[in-house]
Amino acid sequence: MSIARRLPNTDATRSKALTKAKFKNDSIPVANQFLTTPTITRLDDTQPVLKVAMQRRGTALAEQVDATSEVSQSFLKSRMYISHFFQGFNMGIARGIYMAANRAYYQLDASSDSVPAMHSHQDVAYWGENIETGDAARIAAGGVAMASPTAAEVKAAVDSFNTKNTDQSILKDNYDSKQEAVSALHEEADKVIKKVWDEVETFYNEEENSSRRRKCREWGVVYVSDVEHTFNCTVVDAVTNEGIDTAVIVLLETGNTGTTSNGGRAVLKSTIVDEATFRFTHPGFQAIDMVVPMPTGVTSFDVKAMMEKL
CATH class of the missing domain: 2.60.40.1120 (Carboxypeptidase-like, regulatory domain)
Structure with a gap:
């Protein structure tokens, strides 16, 4: 069976390797430490920086996930309000309260009672705006105000959705920035880990293989x-x-x-x-x-x- 070490290739394994190496080195009296001074300095500098960067990224991701959930719920609510508005308007046309031609105020086909499909965030924003401006124009021309929901209630739901959508976009950008900050540390982290592992394996190179691997594992070597x-x-x-x-x-x-x-x-x-x-x-x-x-x-x-x- 051929056995070789494997350097980390994920953020979690990089952080674990650095943390384990720093913990082990810190546990040894200074007089007995065998890592070179430049390597210890790089290890002490890199380990906490990567740890903090990953923690910040984790916080940013949690905030983004929470915001995404809120956007999803708000999207469904605003879509429901828009759909109910158009359904109610169509029923009002059937009862003779509104004229079919008035559908044009909302950029709808005057000859169709179909409710527009709303699959995307852009769809909700578009039809929400059409209801806000169209209903105001229709009432100004002498039309009867809609109810259950009113145009104002639709606007409130859509405005809330738009706000949450904007907030989520900002949080996504923040997460992307924190991810880039972690990625920028990969090269130095990988170099430090290799340096530490090289020096640790050299120090124990006269040990029997299983004993050498056991002692090196205490330093994070895999x-x-x-x-x-x-x-x-x-x-x-x-x-x-x-x-x-x-x-x-x-x-x-x-x-x-x-x-x-x-x-x-x-x-x-x-x-x-x-x-x-x-x-x-x-x-x-x-x-x-x-x-x-x-x-x-x-x-x-x-x-x-x-x-x-x-």
Whole structure:
């Protein structure tokens, strides 16, 4: 079996590698530290900067997701108001309250009682504006005001939607900016991690292979092989022992991710060796980290996480 180290290729694994290396180096008395001074300086500079940048990006994403949900709800509400307005107007025409020709005030086909399709945000903005200006022009020409909903009620719903849509767009730009800030750190983070790992492996290069890898892993070094391993994961409620679906499982060393289904089960595959660290998360439950030892020659592992509710 061929074994080699694998450098991080995701933000999560980069941050984990830097954090683990800094924690290990900080735990060693200064007199016994073996990383070179320039490498320690770069590690101490890069690790907190990447961590903060990722935290800011996470906050920006959470704000954007919340805003997107609000936009979606507001879109449905404003579309409903517009649809009800036109339906009510058409029924008023059928009762003789309004004239069919008055549909033209709203840029509608005067000969059709069809309600316009509204599939996009632009559609809602367009027809909302047509109702605002068209109803004002119709009433000014002597028409009877609409009710249930009124043009003013439609305008309020559409204005709220437009405001939320603008806010969401600003938050999206903010998230994009925070993502770019993280991406800008990739090159230096990758160089620092390689530097640290090179110096750590050199320091332990006279150790027996398994001992060398074990000591290097304490610094965040990740080793993989040419043999694929299977992890049969099960996530259950610690009290009821019932499976928990939609729990997220992350293999921290490599970033491999899975989501449980069919009674809390998921299968992850990886070429990692020696040991694997899994993180289990689910809304409403406490997160769990589990380290799974991987004896040589074993390729399939059963991993059971028992999660406690918050």
